[in-house]
Amino acid sequence: ASANIGVVGLAVMGSNLARNLASREGNTVAVFNRSRSKTDELIAAHPEAGFIPAFSYEEFAASLSKPRTAIIMVKAGRPTDAVIDSLVEVFEPGDIIVDGGNAYFPDTIRREKAVRETGINFVGAGISGGEEGALTGPSIMPGGSDESWITLGPILKSIAAVAEGEPCVTHVGHDGAGHFVKMVHNGIEYADMQLIAEAYDLIRRGTGKTPAEIADVFAEWNTGELESYLIEITAEVLRQIDAETGKPLVDVILDQAGAKGTGAWTVQTALSLGVPVSGIAEATFARSLSSHPEQRAVAAALPGPDEEFQVADADAFIEDVRQALFASKIIAYSQGFDEIRAGAAEYGWTIDLGAVSKIWRAGCIIRAQFLNRIADAYAAQTDLPVLATAPYFADALTRGQAAWRRVVIAATQAGIPSPAFSSSLAYYDGIRAERLPAALVQGQRDFFGAHTYKRIDKEGTFHTQWSGDRTEIEAEDTH
Numbered sequence: 001a002s003a004n005i006g007v008v009g010l011a012v013m014g015s016n017l018a019r020n021l022a023s024r025e026g027n028t029v030a031v032f033n034r035s036r037s038k039t040d041e042l043i044a045a046h047p048e049a050g051f052i053p054a055f056s057y058e059e060f061a062a063s064l065s066k067p068r069t070a071i072i073m074v075k076a077g078r079p080t081d082a083v084i085d086s087l088v089e090v091f092e093p094g095d096i097i098v099d100g101g102n103a104y105f106p107d108t109i110r111r112e113k114a115v116r117e118t119g120i121n122f123v124g125a126g127i128s129g130g131e132e133g134a135l136t137g138p139s140i141m142p143g144g145s146d147e148s149w150i151t152l153g154p155i156l157k158s159i160a161a162v163a164e165g166e167p168c169v170t171h172v173g174h175d176g177a178g179h180f181v182k183m184v185h186n187g188i189e190y191a192d193m194q195l196i197a198e199a200y201d202l203i204r205r206g207t208g209k210t211p212a213e214i215a216d217v218f219a220e221w222n223t224g225e226l227e228s229y230l231i232e233i234t235a236e237v238l239r240q241i242d243a244e245t246g247k248p249l250v251d252v253i254l255d256q257a258g259a260k261g262t263g264a265w266t267v268q269t270a271l272s273l274g275v276p277v278s279g280i281a282e283a284t285f286a287r288s289l290s291s292h293p294e295q296r297a298v299a300a301a302l303p304g305p306d307e308e309f310q311v312a313d314a315d316a317f318i319e320d321v322r323q324a325l326f327a328s329k330i331i332a333y334s335q336g337f338d339e340i341r342a343g344a345a346e347y348g349w350t351i352d353l354g355a356v357s358k359i360w361r362a363g364c365i366i367r368a369q370f371l372n373r374i375a376d377a378y379a380a381q382t383d384l385p386v387l388a389t390a391p392y393f394a395d396a397l398t399r400g401q402a403a404w405r406r407v408v409i410a411a412t413q414a415g416i417p418s419p420a421f422s423s424s425l426a427y428y429d430g431i432r433a434e435r436l437p438a439a440l441v442q443g444q445r446d447f448f449g450a451h452t453y454k455r456i457d458k459e460g461t462f463h464t465q466w467s468g469d470r471t472e473i474e475a476e477d478t479h
């Protein structure tokens with residue numbers, strides 16, 4: 001027993017994570033994979049790592065010092081359950097099983113409960129950053145018990161990305177909290193990507209600039225308040241020329257966006273929690289819309305606006321788009337953090353939202369300076385009800401809202417779909433509205449279903465006798 005940490009599952013993520021662990025002072029890493037070939041290949045390719053290979057779960061358990069700590073990096077779903085079952089058989093109370101895969105958080109809650117009954121700790125840890133991050137430093141979002149964090153914390157801190165001297169890992173909360181937060185991270189990533197794509201589309205169709213010219217615009221934006229990994233890679237993608245055709249690569253790539261399901265999970269969860277994450281939802285739906293070529297082929301016959309879209313002042317328009325992008329981004333993140341807040345309340349987690357924003361500053365896909373502003377906002381007020389109302393963001397929205405409206409108007413008139421820009425603006429106008437037409441909806445609900453309503457001027461629950469003499473009566477509260 002000489003390894004302090006083990007990795008089960010040596011595909012691309014697991015082997016990179018194992019190498020990352022092995023490269024840090026103080027770690028000796030046991031490795032195991034279901035099929036032997038991956039283990040043999042890893043050992044042969046990286047003798048410097050000093051891995052301790054195991055070829056059965058028994059050997060793997062025997063090679064770990066106590067409390068045994070193992071990170072599972074296998075396909076999410078049944079494979080993860082299979083590995084957990086096998087580890088539970090060879091581990092002992094006090095040991096720690098970490099699932100670093102992309103598990104759906106209700107699965108993590110279920111697994112944690114089942115494993116805890118054996119006395120073994122189970123930790124669902126969201127790991128973001130892809131293969132590169134796993135090797136050089138990911139952003140890590142662990143859930144699980146306080147007891148497991150004592151052993152696991154220092155190990156995870158040793159391999160996480162570092163932002164301004166701080167490791168991008170924090171004990172997010174109990175049981176499924178880590179995978180929940182990772183899920184929302186991915187949802188926000190969807191929204192951020194869609195917003196950037198809409199900005200590109202508007203600039204291209206409004207100004208006629210080439211992808212390479214728009215790459216310069218994004219590179220310029222990356223020096224300001226929009227600075228982020230996603231803006232940076234957008235410039236790189238737009239600059240890329242296809243070797244075969246000599247065209248911009250973006251013009252050769254089929255315009256049907258794929259998805260692995262984390263965006264949909266984020267939206268489904270938000271729907272059950274009653275949290276409007278419209279930016280994430282529109283981004284997820286935009287991918288769905290793009291991926292129905294048969295519908296798009298028939299719908300292409302439907303008319304658009306008569307006039308050609310050409311902006312008068314390209315530079316002014318680009319600046320408007322930049323401000324609209326920043327404002328929409330603020331709303332998308334505000335909605336995402338709202339979902340984490342609501343999830344924490346629903347599932348009984350204590351989640352420090354400022355700490356979450358900090359561990360996203362490096363290692364993960366949405367990494368950006370911007371996240372420091374979110375941390376500042378929650379440091380100033382931990383129970384901030386709407387992130388977008390924090391002074392820095394409110395100020396940016398105040399400065400940017402006129403441009404934001406001009407861009408949404410231009411997009412609408414030009415017939416350019418901008419679901420994320422426009423839904424973010426609609427959310428902004430909705431959340432700040434003094435009075436909403438929800439009053440009328442309540443009236444309608446009371447009319448057809450006697451669902452009752454409350455009044456602005458007195459306590460109680462009321463119903464109008466719509467099918468009778470239409471007088472109002474006090475009623476039982478039926479919502």
Ligand code: NBP
Nearest residue numbers: 009010011012013034035073074075076079082101102130
């Ligand atoms: P895969 O998701 O492709 O999984 C392959 C691994 O799962 C192999 O080691 C395979 O073993 C093992 N496995 C399977 Br499949 N069924 C098994 C079973 N019944 N028992 C034991 N092992 C089994 O690997 P990956 O792309 O490295 O991703 C690993 C995890 O990390 C996933 O949950 C993924 O969602 C997550 N993740 C991936 C990324 C990324 O960028 N790829 C980023 C963040 C998180 P075998 O060799 O014997 O077939």
